Amino acid sequence: MKFIDSIAIIVRAGKGGNGIATFKTSKAKPKMGPDGGDGGKGGSVYLTGDNGVNTLSNLRFKGIYAAEDGVQGGANGCTGRCGKDFIITVPVGTAIFDAETKELLGEVMHEDHKVLIAKGGQKGLGNMHWATATHQRPEESRPGGKGEERNIQLELKLVADVGLAGFPNAGKSTLLSVISAAKPKIADYPFTTLVPNLGVVDAGANDGYNLKSFVMADVPGLIEFASEGKGLGHQFLKHLERTSLITYLVDIADEERTPVEALQILKHELMSFSQDLGSKPAIVVLNKTDLVDADIVAKWTAEIEKLGHEVLTISAVTNKGLQALKYRLYDLIQVYKNQVALASDKTEEITNFLFDRKESNDFLGLN
Numbered sequence: 001m002k003f004i005d006s007i008a009i010i011v012r013a014g015k016g017g018n019g020i021a022t023f024k025t026s027k028a029k030p031k032m033g034p035d036g037g038d039g040g041k042g043g044s045v046y047l048t049g050d051n052g053v054n055t056l057s058n059l060r061f062k063g064i065y066a067a068e069d070g071v072q073g074g075a076n077g078c079t080g081r082c083g084k085d086f087i088i089t090v091p092v093g094t095a096i097f098d099a100e101t102k103e104l105l106g107e108v109m110h111e112d113h114k115v116l117i118a119k120g121g122q123k124g125l126g127n128m129h130w131a132t133a134t135h136q137r138p139e140e141s142r143p144g145g146k147g148e149e150r151n152i153q154l155e156l157k158l159v160a161d162v163g164l165a166g167f168p169n170a171g172k173s174t175l176l177s178v179i180s181a182a183k184p185k186i187a188d189y190p191f192t193t194l195v196p197n198l199g200v201v202d203a204g205a206n207d208g209y210n211l212k213s214f215v216m217a218d219v220p221g222l223i224e225f226a227s228e229g230k231g232l233g234h235q236f237l238k239h240l241e242r243t244s245l246i247t248y249l250v251d252i253a254d255e256e257r258t259p260v261e262a263l264q265i266l267k268h269e270l271m272s273f274s275q276d277l278g279s280k281p282a283i284v285v286l287n288k289t290d291l292v293d294a295d296i297v298a299k300w301t302a303e304i305e306k307l308g309h310e311v312l313t314i315s316a317v318t319n320k321g322l323q324a325l326k327y328r329l330y331d332l333i334q335v336y337k338n339q340v341a342l343a344s345d346k347t348e349e350i351t352n353f354l355f356d357r358k359e360s361n362d363f364l365g366l367n
């Protein structure tokens with residue numbers, strides 16, 4: 001399936017059903033009171049998160065997503081049926097922007113998280129509401145309200161625990177394919193990977209209860225000046241932003257640059273893209289150790305450690321060092337998540353602010 005991580009759509013909520021002005025009728029008493037019923041509320045449009053979906057591709061077939069209108073009220077005080085909501089399923093991690101103002105309207109944060117993006121019109125009121133002792137045959141009724149319509153831009157940032165940052169051909173896809181069930185394309189030439197791949201890595205049920213797993217993202221290879229838009233890396237660097245941990249995957253046998261040079265360029269690109277991304281917790285993994293002697297591995301491990309990085313050495317092809325890597329990544333993710341949990345009150349506040357503001361605007365009729 002084609003991978004799409006940015007798409008503009010129109011969402012249209014249903015109009016509220018009109019209230020009507022009718023009167024009870026009886027042959028014996030022709031002048032009876034009002035019985036016009038209310039209309040039904042218009043359906044709203046929501047986005048909801050689904051962990052099983054990881055692209056916005058299915059939204060490209062249709063430009064307008066419309067919920068149903070509410071039905072008009074009836075005589076005898078009958079209320080019209082409410083319009084059905086329209087629910088659009090998107091990947092977790094989809095951010096919603098107003099396409100015109102670019103304002104961030106909300107974000108789909110987790111599975112089943114439902115975000116209102118176009119509120120259905122209010123129901124109309126029947127003439128029964130206007131009846132008073134001195135106004136017994138009201139002709140008034142209120143039409144249903146208009147449903148909201150918005151042009152929205154959806155932007156997907158994949159949610160993974162670990163992101164692989166490396167030059168083309170470093171072995172990122174190979175690594176993902178040997179430690180998860182993902183089957184990305186692997187080849188002996190640069191830029192094999194054109195779209196991000198996610199894989200669930202099972203680090204082993206070593207506490208006897210919990211399955212210790214995490215999600216790893218293999219993104220297309222980065223090159224120097226990727227942060228300025230060169231190569232394919234730029235448009236995918238944003239996917240690394242949401243990961244807890246960056247793994248710099250470096251080809252120790254690369255003839256074009258030393259592991260230290262490779263690491264410095266990669267770090268520079270991440271930092272130039274965003275300071276947040278560049279200062280994320282990270283480890284360095286030296287790959288393809290099967291192609292060089294042990295003293296070379298020891299030398300570059302020491303050089304990179306001197307720069308203050310934790311280093312692990314692997315061979316994705318011979319499986320050397322993979323179990324140690326899985327355990328270490330799992331543990332580091334837990335450390336990171338605990339730190340985030342401690343700071344999470346603040347995060348909650350920011351998210352709630354976005355939704356509260358939207359909801360209160362709805363309530364006040366400002367949207």
Ligand SMILES: Nc1nc2c(ncn2[C@@H]2O[C@H](COP(=O)(O)OP(=O)(O)OP(=O)(O)O)[C@@H](O)[C@H]2O)c(=O)[nH]1
Pocket residue numbers: 166167168169170171172173174175185186187188189190191192193194219220221222287288289290291314315316317318
């Ligand atoms: N000898 C050896 N070769 C490896 C190892 N890991 C990967 N390779 C080879 O390196 C080449 C590139 O591997 P990929 O996994 O496609 O590299 P990538 O980083 O995903 O590359 P892009 O998708 O282009 O960014 C393939 O020919 C792999 O077989 C390793 O540990 N040892």
Ligand SMILES: [Mg+2]
Pocket residue numbers: 172173174184185186192193218
């Ligand atoms: Mg690849």
